[in-house]
């Protein structure tokens with residue numbers, strides 16, 4: 001079975017056409033190749049428009065987009081993490097700048113978060129804290145010994 005593309009006029013086999021139930025023969029009148037070219041051309045000529053409409057869609061469907069992102073993440077965790085890592089490796093400067101800006105902007109929030117984390121994880125003690133406590137402990141013993149000696 002062959003069909004003539006209405007755009008390029010080339011006779012092509014049916015699998016060169018997209019299926020389309022609304023047309024008489026069940027196939028698009030333009031071949032895949034032509035449709036691809038048209039779509040690409042449209043995108044190139046309307047980058048701003050396409051971007052704008054994507055942006056508008058995201059803004060109008062914030063919750064949905066968030067939900068989809070979350071779902072995608074849940075289903076593709078490893079892939080997403082791998083991609084993020086790759087991106088960070090390819091954009092070290094951006095990441096540095098971003099995180100320092102982010103830290104600056106959210107200092108209070110981050111401090112609060114760190115505080116909360118320490119509260120939630122009391123068993124975790126930083127190494128310097130351990131050393132410090134050990135030091136205090138020894139000082140107390142020394143003072144005690146001295147005190148006992150004086151008596």
Ligand SMILES: [Zn+2]
Nearest residue numbers: 005008031034
């Ligand atoms: Zn064609």
